[in-house]
Amino acid sequence: MSERVEIFEVGPRDGLQNEKRDIPVAEKVALVDCLSRAGFSRIEVASFVSPKWVPQMAGSGGVLAGITKAKGVRYAALTPNMQGYEAALGARADEIAIFASASEAFSKANVNATIAESLERFAPILEAARHIDLPVRGYVSCVTDCPFEGAVAPEQVAKVADQLFAMGCYEISLGDTIGQGRPDSIAKMLLAVKEHVPVTRIAGHYHDTAGRAIDNIDASLALGVRVFDASVGGLGGCPYAPGAAGNVATEAVEAHLARLGYETGLDAAVLAKAAAMAKAMRS
Numbered sequence: 001m002s003e004r005v006e007i008f009e010v011g012p013r014d015g016l017q018n019e020k021r022d023i024p025v026a027e028k029v030a031l032v033d034c035l036s037r038a039g040f041s042r043i044e045v046a047s048f049v050s051p052k053w054v055p056q057m058a059g060s061g062g063v064l065a066g067i068t069k070a071k072g073v074r075y076a077a078l079t080p081n082m083q084g085y086e087a088a089l090g091a092r093a094d095e096i097a098i099f100a101s102a103s104e105a106f107s108k109a110n111v112n113a114t115i116a117e118s119l120e121r122f123a124p125i126l127e128a129a130r131h132i133d134l135p136v137r138g139y140v141s142c143v144t145d146c147p148f149e150g151a152v153a154p155e156q157v158a159k160v161a162d163q164l165f166a167m168g169c170y171e172i173s174l175g176d177t178i179g180q181g182r183p184d185s186i187a188k189m190l191l192a193v194k195e196h197v198p199v200t201r202i203a204g205h206y207h208d209t210a211g212r213a214i215d216n217i218d219a220s221l222a223l224g225v226r227v228f229d230a231s232v233g234g235l236g237g238c239p240y241a242p243g244a245a246g247n248v249a250t251e252a253v254e255a256h257l258a259r260l261g262y263e264t265g266l267d268a269a270v271l272a273k274a275a276a277m278a279k280a281m282r283s
Contacts, residue, residue: 004226005262006042007253008173008203009035011231011278012063013044013078014247019236023281025059029066031277035232036070038270046077046093048084064091076137080111085125089134096129097173098122099139100164102157103146106177110141119163126168138169139205143189144181151185154192162196171201173229176216179209179246183219190223205229206248213248214256221260228253232271233278251275 012032016023032045045067046060060077069075077093079085088096100118101107107115129136142149143157161172174193176186186206193202204220204227206213217228231247254266 002261002263005221005257005264006227007040007250007257007264007266008227008229009040009043009232009250010205010229010247011035011233011235011250013047013076014229014231014236016235016281019281021281025062025066027277027281028059028063031232031274031281032063032067032075034270034274034277036068036073037267038274039264039266040073041265042074042076042095044076044078044097046075046088046091048077048079048087048091061087061091064093074135079125081121082124082128085128095135095137096125097137097139098125098164098169099141100160101141101146102152102160103142103149105148106142106146109148115160119160119167122164123167130168136169137171137173138164138167139173139175140164141175141177143174144176144185145178147178154189157189158192158196161193161202165197165201171203171227172197173203173205173227175205175229176207176213179207179213181206181216182212183215186216186219187223190220190225194223199224200226203227203229207246208234208248209246214252217248217253217256230254231278233275233282235278235282249275 035043046064048060074094076095076097077088079088079096107118111118140160142152146152202225204225206216230250230253232250234249236247251271254264257264
C-alpha cells in the first residue's frame with residue numbers, strides 16, 4: 001500500500017483573497033462544492049478579517065452558510081482576532097487558523113504588530129477554542145525569506161513555530177510567502193523546526209513564484225513532511241507580500257505526488273474541473 005500524503009486545499013481563501021474582481025458568493029460556493037467532491041479532508045474556505053483590508057473575503061459567512069458540507073471534510077476559516085473567531089463560530093467553521101510571521105518587518109507590515117504582540121493577540125482565541133474542542137491550525141509566514149528583511153534565520157522560524165504549537169495549534173503550516181525558498185534553505189528551516197514540533201504536525205506551504213515549489217516539496221518529503229498546502233488552479237498569494245503571487249497549483253502537486261507513488265485520496269478528474277472553475281474566476 002502506498003504512503004499517504006495530504007494536500008490541504010487553500011484556494012477558496014488564500015487563492016481568492018487577491019482577486020480584483022468582486023467574485024459573487026455563489027461562485028465561491030460552487031468552487032468549494034466541487035472541491036468537496038474531489039476527496040480533500042480539509043479545505044480552507046473563509047477568512048474573517050476586516051473587509052476594509054481584504055475586500056474579497058467580505059462574503060465569508062455566506063460561503064460557509066451556502067456550501068454543501070461533505071462527510072469527512074473539515075471546512076476551515078482564518079481568524080485574526082476574537083471578533084473573527086466569533087464570526088467563524090457563528091458561521092459554523094469546523095476549524096480555524098491563526099497566522100504569525102517569522103519576520104518582524106513582515107509582521108509589522110501585515111498585522112501592524114511585533115511577532116510577540118501578534119502571538120499575545122491569539123492567546124484568547126486559542127483559549128476559547130480549547131474550551132469547545134475547536135481545532136486551531138497555525139500559519140508561519142516568511143519561513144525562508146522576507147520581502148523587507150531578506151533571509152530569515154531557521155532558528156527564528158523554529159521559535160515562532162514552537163510558540164504556536166505550545167499555545168495549542170494542532171498543526172503548523174510553514175509558508176514560503178514570497179516563493180524564494182530553495183530546497184537547501186527549506187531543509188535547514190525544517191531541521192530547525194523539527195527540533196520543536198513533531199514532523200507529523202508540520203505542513204509545507206510553498207509558493208511557486210520562482211518555480212521551485214515542487215522542488216521544495218521534494219526536499220520536505222525527504223525530511224518526513226506529509227502535508228502540503230496548495231491552491232486549486234494556482235490561485236493567489238498574500239496581498240501584503242509585494243510581488244508574491246503564486247500559490248502552487250493543487251493539481252500540479254497531486255500529479256507530482258502520484259508520479260512519486262504517494263496516495264493523496266484525490267480524484268484527478270474532479271480536481272481538473274475545480275481547477276478550470278478557479279482559473280475562470282481570475283480577474
